Amino acid sequence: MPSEAKQKRPSSQERQAGLIAAAASLFAAKGFNGTTTKEIAKAAGVSEALVFKHFPTKQALYAAILAEKVSVGELLEAVEESAKKRDDRRVFTLIAGFRIRPGVDPTLLRLLLFSALEGHELSDMFFGKHHKVFYDHLATYIGTRIEEGAFRKVDPLLAARAFIGLVVHHRLLHEIFGVPMHRSHEETVSSYVDLFLHGLVETPPHRLRQGSRS
């Protein structure tokens, strides 16, 4: 049936990329143990045997996925720039907005969780390149701002994790547990940033302790 345009056979690299893409979405959807090599082959439109021509084992394919998906990319530059200007709100908004935005791909988060839960070897590396960078960066910035007297004296690492916690938890709820959003992405990000920054900034010396007792 020559009705289809005869497309030439993809190169080895293209094939691998196709296999990785197919496998990634399947692993993200059903986990490593929940995905069969047959399914992967079918999704990539090739025979099962070819999968093993490119990757010696299913594990190796999984490792290739994790190794490929480690781009954080341009975000950190933008954060760096705002950090130089000491635009606190923008620093936090950039980070939160990078993860909380319309049409964000849940694949990576699911893959990250699956790999951690299933105790995969590359899980650490994946986590390090994908999340640790964020709160390390953020912790450094918060530390700097504390020294400058702009922020209250808190543990910078704990504070950074707390903020990432807001963001990650939000994604967990919506992308994994399927809780509906009741605010727009912008409003959500803005609320989180506002809440967090308000908790962080130094307030003029004044009463602050709570306990108003009824």
Next chain:
Amino acid sequence: MPSEAKQKRPSSQERQAGLIAAAASLFAAKGFNGTTTKEIAKAAGVSEALVFKHFPTKQALYAAILAEKVSVGELLEAVEESAKKRDDRRVFTLIAGFRIRPGVDPTLLRLLLFSALEGHELSDMFFGKHHKVFYDHLATYIGTRIEEGAFRKVDPLLAARAFIGLVVHHRLLHEIFGVPMHRSHEETVSSYVDLFLHGLVETPPHRLRQGSRS
């Protein structure tokens, strides 16, 4: 070898409980697909066939686990009491300290995540009884305190989720990703509560906008 005390055969209920306990820890460690019925039987010290005498399928066993582990229990009462006294700090400390404390069992969190990721039917119920109650309760309290003028005007549900987010993220880092704690449990809880409450309480009318530019 009759050196062991001859213990009488456990009742049907005890057997089921034993099977559930064995299966729960295995499912938590390796997921539903990663755990075999043979392993479960071995862990419970019985033959594989007996597992199917008690639970018609592996799925049914999994469902029984999720259905059993749904006790939140006495915490909400303590929270309620502190809420009546308007002891904000204690309300938040109780909730955070319930999840962040020495020797907390990671089984439930892992089970919850696995069931959500693997898309299990009972995942919703599990999530609802285990986490939703927390931030529903908390959101109500925050809403009340806002009306009383004690807290700033924020979206109560978003704020509640944000706080639970801190706690859950903390557990994720330490129980799933294996990040070491660098503060004691008490210090951690205290820091989180402090940070969050500070972001929530009403401040006297004053400048608050940021942007101090270097």
Next chain:
DNA sequence: CCTCCAGGTGAGTAAACACTTACTCACCGG
């Protein structure tokens, strides 16, 4: 003593699994 029956098991079974083997086909340089 025999019967009964819940509790328990060894030995399966068919399907599904990761992975292999032996092969075809299209293409290309000489």
Next chain:
DNA sequence: CCGGTGAGTAAGTGTTTACTCACCTGGAGG
């Protein structure tokens, strides 16, 4: 036109999986 090569596959391999079934066991009751 030939032989080599890399992409691709149909049809397996042995193993593991969830699940079944015929059978055993030991104590209670007649």
